[in-house]
Amino acid sequence: MIKLTSEPIIVNEVIDSVYDAGAGAVDVFIGSVRNKTSEKKVVRLEFEAYEKMALSEMEKIATAAKKKWPVCQLSIVHRVGTLNLGDLPVVIAVSTPHRPDAFEACRYVIDTLKQTVPIWKKEIFEDGEVWVAAHP
Amino acid sequence: MELEVVLFGIARDIAGSSKLKLTLADGASVKVLKKQLIAEYPEMSKLRSIAFAVDADYVDDDYQLRDKEEIVIIPPVSGG
Numbered sequence: 001m002i003k004l005t006s007e008p009i010i011v012n013e014v015i016d017s018v019y020d021a022g023a024g025a026v027d028v029f030i031g032s033v034r035n036k037t038s039e040k041k042v043v044r045l046e047f048e049a050y051e052k053m054a055l056s057e058m059e060k061i062a063t064a065a066k067k068k069w070p071v072c073q074l075s076i077v078h079r080v081g082t083l084n085l086g087d088l089p090v091v092i093a094v095s096t097p098h099r100p101d102a103f104e105a106c107r108y109v110i111d112t113l114k115q116t117v118p119i120w121k122k123e124i125f126e127d128g129e130v131w132v133a134a135h136p
Numbered sequence: 137m138e139l140e141v142v143l144f145g146i147a148r149d150i151a152g153s154s155k156l157k158l159t160l161a162d163g164a165s166v167k168v169l170k171k172q173l174i175a176e177y178p179e180m181s182k183l184r185s186i187a188f189a190v191d192a193d194y195v196d197d198d199y200q201l202r203d204k205e206e207i208v209i210i211p212p213v214s215g216g
Contacts, residue, residue, distance in 0.1 A: 049215070120144060131211070134145070134214070
């Protein structure tokens with residue numbers, strides 16, 4: 001399952017989506033909206049995506065992960081829109097026959113997503129806002 | 137040639153619009169487009185990176201643009 005959604009992500013649905021009779025391990029990464037950045041209090045986050053390309057880039061990551069590791073099933077779900085503290089921007093689940101591959105593949109997916117998928121995050125503070133990582 | 141430029145995130149905020157029409161010399165590359173954008177919107181030069189996409193796929197600086205093509209500006213991504 002690869003999707004973008006403006007609704008809250010139901011973690012168990014993502015985990016269930018990678019169930020596979022041949023899998024001995026499921027690794028899950030859950031991103032969470034934290035309450036501060038560099039000691040500045042975060043009020044909320046706003047995510048926007050170039051949706052068509054974000055989906056195709058996520059598909060590319062899934063395909064690359066399946067080439068590198070013996071992945072049984074792999075799901076990536078990312079939120080768009082306004083997220084509040086504690087909300088979940090992203091949930092990734094990977095099932096593999098043995099656990100080392102599940103850990104490695106899951107980490108590869110989130111690390112690559114952060115580098116290539118056209119999704120942008122704006123942090124809203126009490127006294128301003130900033131596009132995350134836009135400037136060096 | 138005329139190009140449709142689509143902007144997201146901070147690039148849209150800098151340009152003040154999510155769509156621009158730009159005129160470039162026929163056969164110009166992405167590199168030329170990037171120079172023109174920075175000339176018009178100097179704030180763009182302060183970004184950590186600017187990437188470009190055509191048909192929902194990244195293109196490199198040498199990509200030769202075509203008349204009426206839609207090109208999307210991808211400012212530094214920050215998903216996850």
